[in-house]
Amino acid sequence: MGQSGKSEQKPKAAITYYPGCTMKTSATNYERTALAVAKNLGIELNELDDWNCCGVVATLAKDDLMHQLAPIRNLRRLQEKGEDKVLVLCDMCYNTLRQSEQFIQDNPDKLATINAFFDQEGPYKGGVKVIHFLQYLRDEYTFEKLKKKVEVKLKGLKVVPYYGCMLLRPKGCAIDDQEEPRVLKDLMETLGAEVVDSPYKIECCGSYNTVEQKELVAKRTYRIVKAARDQGGELIVLSCPLCRFNLDERSRLAQEMYPDFVPLPVMYYTQLMALAMNLDPDMLGLEKHYVDPRPLLKKKGFLHTDAAETEMSD
C-alpha cells in the first residue's frame, strides 16, 4: 500500500537449486510444492543443469574416494557455473553434498587425487556452500517475513515435527540444535498450527534399511508414529523424502506387524506451507501418500476439494 500507488518491486532472490533423484521420481509432490512456495515468496529457484545423483549416502570410509566422486561432481559443476552456493530440498542430498564439501576441506590431499581423476573435466577447488531450504527460509528469508504471506492460518491442526537424522548429524552438517531442534516448530507456528512435541522427533526412521530389512524399519515406524499420536498429534510434518517413505509407506507393514497400530498422516512442510499460503490445492500431490491426509485436512477446513476418503480414521 505505497503512497505513490506504484507497487514496490523487490529484486527476486535467485539461487541455484539441486533436486536429486527422488524429487523427480517418488517425491515430485515435495518438489512441486517447494517450487510453488518459493515462487510465491519471490525466491527464484533455478535447477542446476547437468546434475547427477548425489551418491545418496555419505561414505563412512575415510579412503573411499570413488564414492566422493558423485557429490563432488555436482559441486564442481556448480563452481563451473560460477555459483558459490546451492539450495537443496532432499535431506539425504543435503547431507551427502554437505559432508563431501567438508571432507575435501579437511583433506586437501584427497581433493588433489580426486582432481587428478577429473583431469579431462577440470578441478574442483572447494568452497561451494550447501544450504537446505529450511535453513534458507529461516536464515535468509526469515519467518517474520513469511508470516505476512500466510493467508490461511492452520489453526487447530496439531502437528508433530519430525526431524530424523540428516539435517542434524554429524555436527558439521547440523542446521539446528542437535538435541533440541526447533526450526520446524518455529515454521509450523508461523503457519498458525499447534505444535506437539514428541520424544522421538530426532530418532532415526531406519533409513536405507527399508530396502533389505523392512521389518526393522516398520518397528521404528510403529514407535515413532505411536509416540506422536500418544502426545496428541494429528499429523507428522517432516522434510526428508526417505523419512516420509518410512513413516508413511511403511505404516502398511507396521499395521500388519502390530495389530493395535493406527498410523498418522505424514506431510512435507512445503505442502503445509502451500496450504497456508492458499496456493492451488490440486498440486499438493496428497494422493501419493499411503495414509491419506485429506480427510483430516478437510475436517479442519483447510481443504475443500471432493477428495476421496480412505478408510483411515483418526
Next chain:
Amino acid sequence: MILIRGYPEYMRESIANVEATRAARLKQTFSAMSLAERDEVLNKFHPDYKPEGKRRLKIGQSTDEGFPHELANLLEAHPLVQPGDVDLKQVDYDVDILIIGGGGAGTVAALWAIREGISPDRILITTKLRHGDANSMMAQGGIQAADRANDSPLHHYLDAIGGGHFTNKPDLVKAMVMDGPKIIKWHQELGVMYDREKDGTFVERHGGGTSRMRMHSAKDYTGMEIMRVLRDEARNLKVPVQEFTPAVELITDDKDQVAGAVLYNLETSQYFVCRAKSTILATGGYGRLHIQAFPTTNHYGATADGLVLAYHVGARLRDMDSVQYHPTGAAFPEPLVGLLCTEKLRSMGAQPVNKDGHAFVYPLEPRDVESAAFLRECYGKKLGIETLTGLQGVWLDTPMIELISGEGAIWKNLAAMARQFKRFGVDMVKDPILVCPTLHYQNGGVEIDPTGATMDIKGLFAGGEVTGGVHGKNRLMGNSLLDYNVFGMRAGIAAAKHAKKAHVGKLTLNHVKGYERMLKEAGIVTDRKAPMVLPEYRGTAALSRALDLDL
C-alpha cells in the same frame, strides 16, 4: 603431404571453385533427365552396361542373363561341402524354421513366425558374424511407406516400378507398397524412434525417384535404429541365435524339398547338421565381391552366400545383370573409401558439383542414373577430382545443407556421417565432401512369390536383399528397409504355415552331386569353391609367406 583441414592443397584449389559458385547454385534448379536421356547416360557409363564385366552362366536355372564375373565365379565353383564330408544321420539341430542370416530380414521373419504360432525354441537363426551384423544395420537415410494423406500405395507403386525400369515383378511391388504403412505401425508398437514433428507427424522426405515425400527416418541411423529394436525384441523373446556359424550348404531330402542346412562353426571348425521343416534365406547382399573392382558400402560378410546355396538346389536367380552402385560413396579420405554417404544429403540440398564448381546433374535421379552421370563427369568429361590412389570423384556440396536448413542441421540430422568425416580430419559443415559411385545393393536375387516362398523349391523361403524381382533392375532409396520388413514378415509367416504341415524325409546332399555333375558336363575345371563366407583382405606380403602346417 600437407593437409589443410583434411584436404591436400590441390583439392583445396578445387574447393575454392565450389565456394565461389555456391551462392549462385543455391538459387539454381537443375532439371531432371527425360527417360531417353536416362537411357543414354546409362548405356554409355553405367558399369552394368559393360559387356566385358559379365558373362552367362553355363549351368543351372539362370543361363539367360549376364552375371558379373565375380558372382559367376562363385556359382561356377565346387560346393564347399561334399556328401562324404558330413554325417547327415546325426542331427544336431531339429527345428521348425531355420533362418540363415541374422540381419533385418532374418530377425523380422523370426518375430512374425512367432506371431504366427511357432514357439521361439523351434526357430534357429544362424549367422556368420553376430546377430545384427548386416547391411540392415548400416542403412542411413530412410524407409519408404505411403502413409500420408496426399500419398498412396499407388504413387509408391509407380515410383518403385519406374525406378526399376519397369522390370520389377508387379505382384511383389504390390505386396511391398501395400504393407508399408502396416510395417511402420508395427515399428511404432515395438518402440522404434522415428523422427517426428512436435505433433507426432513423421518427418518424411524425398529420395531419388520419388514423387511423394514418404521416407521415414531416424536421423541418419535409420537402419541401425530399426535393427537394434528388432534385435532387442528377438532377445526378449529368446529366439535362439548361433553366431559365427554360417550355413555352408543346404540340405535336401528324398522328397526334393529343402530340409535344413549344414552349419559351420567358424571358431571351432565344427559342422552341425540342422534339420528344418522350413528354411529361410536372409543372407543379404554381395558388396564384398567388389564387382568391377568397385569399393563397397556393404558389411564384411556380404559375399552372396545365399545366392550360391540357392543355386545349388536349383533356384532361379533373376536380374543379376543389374548391380546397384550408390552414387555417393565416400571417395576421400582413404579410410572411408566406399562407405555410404546417404542420399539424404541430396534430399537436404547438397548438390553434386564438378571440379570447376559447376552443378552438372539433377541431384535426385534414381541411383543408377545418378551414378552413371557421376562416372560420365569424371571419366567422360574429365571434370572429376583424382585422389592419391587414382580414384576419381565429384564434390557433394554439403555446406549448402546448413545454408538451407539452418546452422546445426548437419549434426542434428546427419550425425553419423559428420562423425565419420570428423574422425579423419574433414569437417563436412565447412567443406564439401568427395564422392564417387560405390557398390551398394544387389538389385536382383533369388526369385520369390508374394508370400516369400522361392519359386518351385519346396521348403525354401527368402526375404530381403538376397531376393530378386521386388526392385527390378534398380532399387529406390528407402525401399530396401521396406523390402526386408515386408518380405521378412511374409517369409516368416509362410515358413510358419509350411512348418505346421511339412514332413521332412531322409536328409541328403544329392543336390551337391547333381551340381558337381553339371559343372563337369559344362566343362568347368576350377579350384574355386563356394560359398566364400568371408572376403580375403590379408596383406599380400603376409599371405605370400602363409603356410598351413595343420597343427
Next chain:
Amino acid sequence: MTEETIREAKQEVLGTITIYIMGKGYEVPSGLTIMSAIEYAGYKFVRSCGCRAGFCGACATVYRKETEHKLTFTLACQTLAEEGMYLVQLPFVPAAKSIYDLDKIELVGNTILEHYPEIARCVSCNTCTKSCPQDIEVMKYIQAALRGDAARCAQLSFDCIQCGLCAMRCPADIKHYHVAQMARRLYAKFLAPKTPQLDVRNKELEDGKFDKELDRYEKLDKKELVALYKARDHEEGDSS
C-alpha cells in the same frame, strides 16, 4: 579400388610405421585404419569385424601409445593406426540384458530402475563417457534413467552402436547400452507424440480402399505404366 591397391599407394606416399598387435610388433604402411593395418599384418578377422564403417561396434579396440600410460578406446575401422600403438580388441561383452515384454509394461518413474537396479550404483565417475567411441555422454543418460527420464535417456543415447566398452569399464557393472535400448523403446512407444494419420491409412488399407486400383496397376503392360509414370506429379518442398 581394392584394399591392396590402396595399401600399396599409401606405402609409396606415406612410408611405414610399427604397431604392436597384442604386444607383437608389425611394420605396416602408414595411413591405414587399425583394422586394415591388422589385416595387412596377416590377420584374417572372424571376430572384431563387422560393418567396417563405424555403425556396428564389432571392432571395439583399446590401445596405448608407446610413451603414454593412458588407455584410449576406439573403433578399429574408424581410427588411423599410429606409430607405437599397443592395441588389443574386445570382440564380445558378456552383459546381462533384462528380458521384458514391452506390451506389459506400465511406464512409471522407476520402470528402468526396476529392470536394471544396478544403475543406482552409479558413482558418477564418468569412466563410461570417456570410453565411448561415439562421443555420447553416457553417464548423463544413465543419470537420466536413474531419475526416470526415459525421454532424455533416449535422446542422449541415440547414437549408441552397442560396442560394450562402457559396460566393460564400469566399476558398478552397469550395462549402459542395454539400459539405453530399453529407454529408447519406452520413449518411442509410450512418450513420443503419435499421428492419427498412420491409423487412418492402415484402416483404409484394411478396408481395401486401394485394392481395385492396385490390382489394375498390377496388370498394366509396360507402355501403360510408362505413360502413368511420366504423368506423375512431383510433390515439392524438399531440400528443407
